[in-house]
Amino acid sequence: MPVGTxxxxxxxxxxxxxxxxxxxxxxxxxxxxxxxxxxxxAAAYLDxxxxxxxxxxxxxxxxxxxxxxxxxxxxxxxxARMESGTDPSSPTITLDGDDVSAxxxxxxxxxxxxxxxxxxDVRTRLVARQHAxxxxxxxxxxxxxxxxxxxxxxxxxxxxLKVYLxxxxxxxxARRGRQNARAGREADLHTTLADVERRDRLDSSxxxxxxxxxADALVLDTDRLSADAVLDRLRELVAERGLDG
Ligand code: DC
Numbered sequence: 001m002p003v004g005t006x007x008x009x010x011x012x013x014x015x016x017x018x019x020x021x022x023x024x025x026x027x028x029x030x031x032x033x034x035x036x037x038x039x040x041x042a043a044a045y046l047d048x049x050x051x052x053x054x055x056x057x058x059x060x061x062x063x064x065x066x067x068x069x070x071x072x073x074x075x076x077x078x079x080a081r082m083e084s085g086t087d088p089s090s091p092t093i094t095l096d097g098d099d100v101s102a103x104x105x106x107x108x109x110x111x112x113x114x115x116x117x118x119x120x121d122v123r124t125r126l127v128a129r130q131h132a133x134x135x136x137x138x139x140x141x142x143x144x145x146x147x148x149x150x151x152x153x154x155x156x157x158x159x160x161l162k163v164y165l166x167x168x169x170x171x172x173x174a175r176r177g178r179q180n181a182r183a184g185r186e187a188d189l190h191t192t193l194a195d196v197e198r199r200d201r202l203d204s205s206x207x208x209x210x211x212x213x214x215a216d217a218l219v220l221d222t223d224r225l226s227a228d229a230v231l232d233r234l235r236e237l238v239a240e241r242g243l244d245g
Pocket of ligand 1: 026048049050052053113114117118147148149150151199203
């Protein structure tokens with residue numbers, strides 16, 4: 001995939017050119033800082049987790065659950081009609097034409113998404129869509145911040161900047177708890193921590209594209225870093241790599 005690294009400006013604004021790959025488990029602040037980074041440098045933004053979540057919602061809407069045969073889940077998930085927006089100011093995702101941005105964050109989807117995202121054909125299909133969206137942003141001469149679990153290892157292995165965010169499970173569960181509370185979703189801290197640990201285990205141990213930091217990724221531990229501090233570091237890295245205009 002072409003990931004140009006030439007300096008550019010859009011209307012005098014500092015702009016990103018090329019792909020920034022943002023990986024790491026949930027609750028590291030990855031979505032917040034990825035979106036803000038994209039906004040601050042006039043780049044596109046792609047939340048690949050939202051795509052796996054929308055595919056999972058399609059599986060649930062088809063009446064399938066954890067015990068469904070892998071083949072049935074794969075058929076529904078790969079056939080799901082979804083559209084991902086790449087505007088960081090209002091990232092949206094639709095399923096069968098409905099905006100499902102809020103629904104995909106609910107507990108039913110969160111409970112099943114690790115199983116659906118471990119299905120090899122689902123990954124192949126969604127990675128192909130991701131490539132098309134990334135190519136579209138880069139071929140317009142711009143940049144894109146892509147967040148997920150396998151961006152630096154599988155989706156864009158030649159990205160000029162790869163960042164892997166980490167944080168302890170306790171800090172990540174506390175952050176998820178605050179997010180849930182803000183969105184009006186009830187969940188006690190114990191349940192949230194158990195869910196964070198369960199998904200870490202499943203996402204890191206799956207056979208296809210497991211979660212791990214690429215050898216050339218910069219690993220940032222966000223336990224003691226605010227979102228502003230992480231964003232400052234990312235902007236420094238963009239400048240150091242010559243990806244800004
Ligand atoms: O980032 P998130 O919590 O919204 O991601 C939801 C799930 O999707 C997560 O448990 C792992 C999976 N995922 C994946 O397997 N690969 C990606 N590139 C992004 C997410």
